[in-house]
Amino acid sequence: MPLKLYLAGPEVFLPDAREVLDTKAEMTRAYGFEPICPGDISIEPAPTLHEFGLKISGVDEDMMNRADGVIANLTPFRGIAADPGTAFELGYMCAQGKLVAAYTNIVDNHFARTSDFYQGQVTEGEDGRKRGPDGLSLEDFDMIENLMLHGGVERRGGPIFAHRAPADRLYSDLTAFEQCLKALASKA
Amino acid sequence: MPLKLYLAGPEVFLPDAREVLDTKAEMTRAYGFEPICPGDISIEPAPTLHEFGLKISGVDEDMMNRADGVIANLTPFRGIAADPGTAFELGYMCAQGKLVAAYTNIVDNHFARTSDFYQGQVTEGEDGRKRGPDGLSLEDFDMIENLMLHGGVERRGGPIFAHRAPADRLYSDLTAFEQCLKALASKA
Structure with a gap:
């Protein structure tokens, strides 16, 4: 049974989210893992937007509960920090003692x-x-993000990669994502 | 034995962090809980800043592991979103099935x-x-933050409060924090 990896990151907000997630899923399989992507399951409508949001939260948590690990895309999102949803998911997976890996497509560190x-x-x-x-x-700790995120991954022996992606591929460049896959595959 | 609450939030970055955390701790005790604050334990120096950061990460995770719940201050920090460290910690506590509560000192919602x-x-x-x-x-879900954070709390029955704090007390106003304490105490 291949290990299941949850693919977390703000690429879910891209206009071509489905294509990017499909490419990530394909690469994940190529490295011997089974991908689990947010958005894989179509979620039934709910009476209100609020209830729909709650449903997505439940589906995504279920996916994380089924996964053996996570690769978190911590590329700064609408500001200088990682997408808070992705930060939440990384903490969630760290708490479950699962395989963790993180990458960012910007090389300037958190400081x-x-x-x-x-x-x-x-x-x-x-x-x-x-x-x-x-x-x-x-914080001045030579880390890619707030110490809880970077430290949570590094202290668990998880790989962390930073890559300078072209501006127009800030969320879709998969160079550092592939480095994470390679590092996880070499340990699995 | 009183329930132990981990007090997460970006107030650790304030010049008067100690005073704000002490006030939060005192209020937490007044509502019958035992507070656990990041920064409570003095951490020994490490050979490099990076290693020091990793130590803090370990200490804070230990505190969360000992806690029975969390009150997360999700007030936007250096941008439009919650502090990523706090987002990580909220996810960490949600994954452990602990008591969760969240507040923000800005009333404009995530959308x-x-x-x-x-x-x-x-x-x-x-x-x-x-x-x-x-x-x-x-995301347009009438939530105070990304759906993973807001949904993670609400789906667990945790209280969520938003309060319009004065600009000069954005991180130190404790009105909504106290609402969380009150709500948790009424359930405990």
């Missing part, structure tokens, strides 16, 4: 992106912490 | 914030999905 958010206006306070003009501290 | 991100340039495509000028679809 660099946060520093850019403050246009470089970062100062070191008396407590030794770096802070933006709003007083909020910046 | 409204995403629409603002696109300055209202949102159109409905042939597939019936609303999209920004970049083609990415918007």
